Amino acid sequence: MSGQERRERERAIREQLIVTVARELAEAEGWEAVTTRRLAERVEYSQPVLYSHFKNKDAIMAAVAVEGFAELAAQMRRARATAEDPRQAIAEAYLAFAAARPALYDAMFSQAVSLPFATPEAPAALHAGFDELRVVVRPVPAGVDEGLLTEVLWAGLHGLVTLTRGGRLPAGEQERRLALLLSLLP
Amino acid sequence: MSGQERRERERAIREQLIVTVARELAEAEGWEAVTTRRLAERVEYSQPVLYSHFKNKDAIMAAVAVEGFAELAAQMRRARATAEDPRQAIAEAYLAFAAARPALYDAMFSQAVSLPFATPEAPAALHAGFDELRVVVRPVPAGVDEGLLTEVLWAGLHGLVTLTRGGRLPAGEQERRLALLLSLLP
């Protein structure tokens, strides 16, 4: 049945289109501007079509987040490969990603999105990103758990991102905060 | 004009009632359950009355957040006074507050609420809380900015709170993460 195959292919293309448009809309105007009506209008289908691809709006955001994990991991990997101080470069890449793509970062780490995270079923890109952060904390002294230290580093970076974006911390001086954070690592 | 005074007093009481009920509702069912309709119903007035006290729903959340700042500061102060290891006790109190009152914590640090934060006009209780965190990082070695170090500590704690609550970090082991974070301080 080549007709069936073709339809499945077209369906996959349309699903990708929905995710892409949702992401563009979110990055351009923030997630509060991403309504199912506007999204449907931009993909040139009616609202119910969205629900034939995704269970609900959260699932669309989750799909966008998965894309984000891959890009964040790639960005950190690139930074590690090209910089002379890989540790600082990776951490800087993390903050730069969050600053450049706030909506994407929110979908990944702030919003309620229901995705498996701290389990083996988590998206592979998420594990890849976490592994990049492992590089930052190395070498780990004896007696310190590398995974735990990576989590604490991640928390520090994430805290800097969210407190700054929410206006809780003044926007300047972020480089100094990052330098101080990195200098604390054993 | 004692009538006028009485009315102003009653108005203030009603305003406090709105804040209290909003907070109770949020703590019981989360902020997404705090709608102006339900809030109005619980304070036994109509919706528009809310808007004669507050500019919008965000302002109500901000008022709740201000209460939270005071309580968090008080909780950390109490922990410092009674514990034998004040540094750890203060940090533990921070995490305990966030775990015990997630909705309150969200209003204070996660939601969009428009409050002055990193300025002298910020609520006094916020400064008090920040000063408690200063105690945690002391004594600060020469050459390190105490304020900056406190911000980094705060970011670490806040990151732990939000990543854990969002399911990004496994819920257990929080004590070990905290111990590790504190051990990193100079």
Place this chain on the structure above:
DNA sequence: CAGACTTGCTAGCGGTGCTAGGATCGGGGC
């Protein structure tokens, strides 16, 4: 007691996420 002002209500606007039910279109069996 009359008028002005305050207070709080009902009703409604434009939006949200999501879904029921019907029209339309394509492929397969007779």
Place this chain on the structure above:
DNA sequence: GCCCCGATCCTAGCACCGCTAGCAAGTCTG
């Protein structure tokens, strides 16, 4: 070639949201 059946997609609508206009009471002032 025709008909039917299932997939596909849309219109219309539900229940809810934050917020506000405009009116009906109640309260104070002259």
